Amino acid sequence: MSEQATDDVEYRVVAEGVRKAFGDNEVLKGVSFTVERGTATAIIGPSGSGKTTLLRTLNALDRADAGVIRVDDVEIDFSTPTPKPEIRRFQSRSGFVFQGHNLFPHKTVLQNVIEGPVIVQKRSRDEAVAEAVVLLDQVGLAEKQDQYPFQLSGGQQQRVGIARALALKPKLVLFDEPTSALDPELVGEVLSVIKDLAVEGWTLVIVTHEIQFARQVSSQVLFTDRGVILEQGTPAEVIGDPKEERTRQFLDRILNPL
Incomplete structure (x- = not known):
């Protein structure tokens, strides 16, 4: 390296x-x-x-x-x-957006977005949540943060996947x-x-x-x-x-x- x-x-x-x-x-x-x-x-x-x-x-x-x-x-x-x-x-x-969304079905939209920053990057949950809310608003899903993937359309799920990738600040x-x-x-x-x-x-x-x-x-x-x-x-x-x-x-x- x-x-x-x-x-x-x-x-x-x-x-x-x-x-x-x-x-x-x-x-x-x-x-x-x-x-x-x-x-x-x-x-x-x-x-x-x-x-x-x-x-x-x-x-x-x-x-x-x-x-x-x-x-x-x-x-x-x-x-x-x-x-x-x-x-x-x-x-x-880098952040990766997959073909098939790859969201955690048992987690809400917000929980999916903060998973990487909190678990992988060890950032504070409060910071991750605040940034996730901004990102979800950016992709047009601010009102969906407490819903689960099965409650979303495929396009909405993919937009959550984009927000999740951006949350890692790649x-x-x-x-x-x-x-x-x-x-x-x-x-x-x-x-x-x-x-x-x-x-x-x-x-x-x-x-x-x-x-x-x-x-x-x-x-x-x-x-x-x-x-x-x-x-x-x-x-x-x-x-x-x-x-x-x-x-x-x-x-x-x-x-x-x-």
Whole structure:
């Protein structure tokens, strides 16, 4: 582990040569990219292209087999053994929003949001509650704080998941296809919250199949295919004028369905 380099301090995330395999299936094949502070990066690509695995390596939910990843001021070379305290320190720099909400069903909305700050970060409950109330208001759920997940719509549950991630005060927020489990009429409310976070200057990395949303909210788009980043650039470059034939084929199927 090493501290943040001084020659690339504008970057919140630096990934170099990241590899990950599950058995004989090499899912990531030496992926490298950077994410600037205060920007949103969208990761798009076909199913099975490595998008979610790439996202999970940024929080060590899936530990990379090789490569170097730095998130904020913590850098880990995954080619060498890393002590658990350093992994926890690495993980503490980011918050993760899952596809399926992953809320504790037996806890209220407020209890779900304060769980991380109180149990993991050992912050005072009063402080955590005060901040949670503000966050729930930010995602439009202030009046739902005493309800349980089963009493909420899928979109509301996902917004609680976003508030829960933000409650950890992360340097980076990771979204794994945050609307994929939602009914179509609920998608907009979640995307609206994420757009607001981007405007507020949070550093975001978002795996998404919502191409128009990626075009609107991100400053960088990564197109992954078969374990590599095949194309990366601004939304205008990657979505509006892709250079690779594989990217064009993918976007044509998504944007111009039969």
